[in-house]
Amino acid sequence: MALTDQQIEAFRTIAGRIIPAEDGALGADDATIFADLSSSLNDIAPAIASIIDAVNLEGFGRFAQLPSVEQDVILRKVQGALGMTFWAAVQRVTLCYYRDDRVLSALGLRPGPPFPRGQVLEQGDWSLLDPVKARQPFWRET
Amino acid sequence: MLETVDVVIVGAGASGAAVAWSLADTRMQIVCLDQGDWPNPANFPSAGRDWEARQHTDHSFNPSVRRAAADYPINEDASPIKIANYNGIGGGTVLYAGHFPRFHPSDFRVKTLDGVADDWPIDYATLEPFYDRNDAIMGVAGLRGDPANPLKPERMPPLPLGKSAAAVARGFNAQGWHWWPSDSAIATQEHEGRAPCINLGHCLYGCAQGAKASTDITYWPLAVRAGVEVRTHSRVREVCVDDQGMATGVIYFDAAGQEQFQPAHMVIMACNGVGTPRILLNSRSKLFPDGLANSSGLVGRNLMFHPYASITGYFDEPLDGGRGPSNGLWSQEFYETDPGRGFVRGYTYEFSRGGGPASQALGAIGSGRVPIGSGHHKAFRKRLDHSTGMVAICEDLPEAHNTVTLDPTLTDAHGIPAPKINYTISENSQRMLDFAMARGAEVMKAAGAYEVQTAAPLSFGGWHLMGTARMGRDPKTSVVNDWGRSHDVKNLFVVDGSLFVTSAGVNPTSTIQALALYVADAIKSRLANLFD
Numbered sequence: 001m002a003l004t005d006q007q008i009e010a011f012r013t014i015a016g017r018i019i020p021a022e023d024g025a026l027g028a029d030d031a032t033i034f035a036d037l038s039s040s041l042n043d044i045a046p047a048i049a050s051i052i053d054a055v056n057l058e059g060f061g062r063f064a065q066l067p068s069v070e071q072d073v074i075l076r077k078v079q080g081a082l083g084m085t086f087w088a089a090v091q092r093v094t095l096c097y098y099r100d101d102r103v104l105s106a107l108g109l110r111p112g113p114p115f116p117r118g119q120v121l122e123q124g125d126w127s128l129l130d131p132v133k134a135r136q137p138f139w140r141e142t
Numbered sequence: 143m144l145e146t147v148d149v150v151i152v153g154a155g156a157s158g159a160a161v162a163w164s165l166a167d168t169r170m171q172i173v174c175l176d177q178g179d180w181p182n183p184a185n186f187p188s189a190g191r192d193w194e195a196r197q198h199t200d201h202s203f204n205p206s207v208r209r210a211a212a213d214y215p216i217n218e219d220a221s222p223i224k225i226a227n228y229n230g231i232g233g234g235t236v237l238y239a240g241h242f243p244r245f246h247p248s249d250f251r252v253k254t255l256d257g258v259a260d261d262w263p264i265d266y267a268t269l270e271p272f273y274d275r276n277d278a279i280m281g282v283a284g285l286r287g288d289p290a291n292p293l294k295p296e297r298m299p300p301l302p303l304g305k306s307a308a309a310v311a312r313g314f315n316a317q318g319w320h321w322w323p324s325d326s327a328i329a330t331q332e333h334e335g336r337a338p339c340i341n342l343g344h345c346l347y348g349c350a351q352g353a354k355a356s357t358d359i360t361y362w363p364l365a366v367r368a369g370v371e372v373r374t375h376s377r378v379r380e381v382c383v384d385d386q387g388m389a390t391g392v393i394y395f396d397a398a399g400q401e402q403f404q405p406a407h408m409v410i411m412a413c414n415g416v417g418t419p420r421i422l423l424n425s426r427s428k429l430f431p432d433g434l435a436n437s438s439g440l441v442g443r444n445l446m447f448h449p450y451a452s453i454t455g456y457f458d459e460p461l462d463g464g465r466g467p468s469n470g471l472w473s474q475e476f477y478e479t480d481p482g483r484g485f486v487r488g489y490t491y492e493f494s495r496g497g498g499p500a501s502q503a504l505g506a507i508g509s510g511r512v513p514i515g516s517g518h519h520k521a522f523r524k525r526l527d528h529s530t531g532m533v534a535i536c537e538d539l540p541e542a543h544n545t546v547t548l549d550p551t552l553t554d555a556h557g558i559p560a561p562k563i564n565y566t567i568s569e570n571s572q573r574m575l576d577f578a579m580a581r582g583a584e585v586m587k588a589a590g591a592y593e594v595q596t597a598a599p600l601s602f603g604g605w606h607l608m609g610t611a612r613m614g615r616d617p618k619t620s621v622v623n624d625w626g627r628s629h630d631v632k633n634l635f636v637v638d639g640s641l642f643v644t645s646a647g648v649n650p651t652s653t654i655q656a657l658a659l660y661v662a663d664a665i666k667s668r669l670a671n672l673f674d
């Protein structure tokens with residue numbers, strides 16, 4: 001099932017409330033993030049369509065025009081009613097949002113995949129092991 | 143018809159690889175059939191920007207989510223714990239975390255010591271040389287001298303603690319409880335041509351670096367060089383027998399979907415604790431109407447998983463996030479039985495560093511700690527890279543009503559009946575999970591966590607598949623003998639996790655592989671009269 005242009009536009013508003021542009025951060029409705037997101041929705045299209053229908057019902061077809069506080073209330077209601085169906089959308093939005101280079105850089109994280117550059121992990125304080133090293137063997141002999 | 147081979151091994155995972163490598167030096171003609179393909183590290187998620195998303199789609203460890211061509215459906219509606227696996231060369235080791243603990247000597251004497259389940263027909267001393275050999279081939283990092291375990295051979299330097307494991311270690315120290323750098327099948331320095339770990343933090347989805355010891359890059363290259371043939375995209379339907387009750391070979395579907403019969407003098411099952419009973423139960427004949435090797439009625443019974451609890455602490459100090467392997471340390475403070483705790487047997491805590499940014503966000507949203515909508519960013523910035531945790535891996539005791547059977551209607555793409563899982567968590571396990579969460583929360587608090595989240599059982603954690611073709615000396619109470627040969631069919635062997643009599647409170651793979659090497663050795667030392 002493929003979503004119509006109208007459904008994709010409606011979901012853009014919803015995605016922009018799941019992770020909103022707020023507190024200096026981008027929202028999931030940002031053009032680049034949403035382009036990435038909308039290209040990966042087909043396998044969960046039925047879930048997205050049900051969410052849009054539920055949001056339209058709760059918002060009397062005017063969800064996009066409502067103040068953000070009211071939009072949040074509606075989304076929470078739909079979340080409660082649709083459970084895992086709603087979670088599928090939250091999951092997809094979150095996974096696409098937190099791979100955007102600008103989002104990651106703003107959080108102080110290195111953008112891009114972990115491989116092949118790898119990541120740095122400090123050794124940590126090995127002196128913490130000293131008290132355990134002093135302990136006698138305690139496995140059960142048979 | 144295909145040419146008769148000496149040995150056909152079904153399954154190219156942890157145990158199939160080990161048994162193939164060991165038998166290769168006999169110069170017998172050996173073919174290993176696996177329903178999957180060779181993994182291609184260039185396609186592993188950590189090499190692409192969508193690395194976290196692919197954990198939830200085509201690289202999920204849950205085959206019902208992944209739905210790759212090599213996967214088979216599993217009816218797990220009647221189990222609170224869902225199967226995790228990988229079907230392809232390397233089997234589960236392609237996606238495993240690489241925790242590489244051994245059983246304790248007491249794990250082989252459960253009945254004698256604690257009056258529950260059964261003793262194994264072999265002991266720790268019997269397996270010890272095979273554990274050592276397996277460690278050398280897989281490549282294990284760790285530290286000798288763990289007071290909770292018998293002494294083991296020298297290993298590669300342990301994985302770094304990082305900030306997160308150091309925090310958890312502080313918690314254990316404050317409680318006066320045991321912890322130790324965990325044995326991990328992850329190279330921390332170059333090992334047999336494999337590069338060391340570069341902290342991708344992606345072990346559970348395939349190690350693109352080749353630092354984690356999956357058998358496609360450890361045993362298999364050695365076995366193939368020694369002459370073993372690996373046949374991919376070959377899904378076995380059943381083991382065939384002659385009128386004397388000896389196995390004659392296996393029927394499988396080849397890459398083109400054509401049915402083939404591979405004749406063999408010996409059949410070795412290595413399809414794991416779900417795949418092996420599935421094929422044996424599907425191998426019905428006049429002589430074996432209830433499935434092959436099943437005169438005891440125990441094929442598919444006594445399924446054990448290891449119920450898991452998770453304990454996550456939220457800290458003010460910045461931690462590692464997902465930068466680094468999940469593994470780092472374990473604690474076996476509560477491993478051996480203490481009746482005062484309200485349950486028999488015990489468990490291991492295993493450190494679990496954390497996930498990438500999207501995984502952390504999803505975890506925090508799912509648990510209600512970070513909202514969607516207004517306030518999302520403020521709440522998430524506070525949580526990001528400020529949590530870490532551990533899991534408790536609890537010994538699961540064998541219970542006959544926990545089963546793998548054949549689903550009456552569900553089949554795979556080749557029409558082979560799918561396995562059906564029936565499993566319940568026992569009262570003993572539930573008490574152990576509750577205890578582990580309570581003590582785990584104390585560790586996190588002592589480590590400085592301002593908030594602790596616990597959960598059990600982990601519904602997605604059915605990654606240890608054991609007990610469904612158990613070994614033993616009595617044909618009435620076991621499926622195979624004390625060296626892995628079927629009591630009923632004298633040229634049929636089992637080498638995978640199905641063999642386990644009990645599950646111990648540790649991850650099983652090093653024991654599965656040690657058993658496979660032990661069975662191979664038993665075969666080699668009896669070649670002249672193997673089928674008597």
Ligand SMILES: Cc1cc2nc3c(=O)[nH]c(=O)nc-3n(C[C@H](O)[C@H](O)[C@H](O)COP(=O)(O)OP(=O)(O)OC[C@H]3O[C@@H](n4cnc5c(N)ncnc54)[C@H](O)[C@@H]3O)c2cc1C
Pocket residue numbers: 152153154155156157158175176177178203226227228229230231232233234235236237238239240241242346376377378379412413414415417418421605606607637638639640649650651652654
């Ligand atoms: C996400 C995850 C994390 C894990 N972490 C750890 C860990 O840290 N430490 C640990 O000890 N263990 C861990 N495990 C478990 C570990 O992977 C298994 O214990 C181990 O791989 C089991 O070995 P096996 O030989 O019994 O079977 P497997 O390795 O599962 O191999 C079975 C093989 O048989 C093949 N097969 C099955 N049916 C058929 C058929 N009909 N025809 C042809 N081929 C077939 C499959 O394709 C597969 O390749 C983990 C597993 C997963 C999935």
Ligand code: SF4
Pocket residue numbers: 328338339340341342343344345346348349350351352353354466467468
């Ligand atoms: S953390 Fe190390 S072992 Fe794990 S995937 Fe990365 S390089 Fe491989």
